[in-house]
Amino acid sequence: MAAKIKKGDKVLVIAGDDRGAQGEVLRVLPKEGRVVVSGVNIVKKHQRPRPTGRSQVGGIIAFEAPIHISNVMLICPKCNRPTRVGFTVEPSGRKVRQCKKCQATFI
Known part of the structure; x- marks a missing residue:
């Protein structure tokens, strides 16, 4: 199936808590049928510091969580x-x- 929404597209959120928000598609997850849109569906996660390999700091981090592709409309x-x-x-x-x-x- 051809992708109707691709990375880099500007989309409008048409359903959910962030309805009316516009943003750029950062990632498309075709197997899950979801997209990650910049500035939309911001969630916070409590992260423990990891001393191994990559130095990952701990604390509360905020990031964009995926939303269903049916809840966005291409602009x-x-x-x-x-x-x-x-x-x-x-x-x-x-x-x-x-x-x-x-x-x-x-x-």
């Missing part, structure tokens, strides 16, 4: 609106994503 880079994603095949044979609102194609 079209051309029309700058949240949109559904379709696919089209270029004459060269390459399959590209397409904005359902303005029909702009993007990679």
Whole structure:
């Protein structure tokens, strides 16, 4: 299955506690069907210091937790609106994503 949302895309959160927030996709976890979006779903974790190998400091760390891919909507880079994603095949044979609102194609 082709990926409708990829790393680096700008997305809008449409459901959950962070509804309405926009951010860039940092990671896509396709097996779990989740994405990590910058500035969204910030959780805090109590971390013990680890003296071995990497010097990891202890304390309370905050990081972005993954959210389900169905709770985000791609923002079209051309029309700058949240949109559904379709696919089209270029004459060269390459399959590209397409904005359902303005029909702009993007990679």
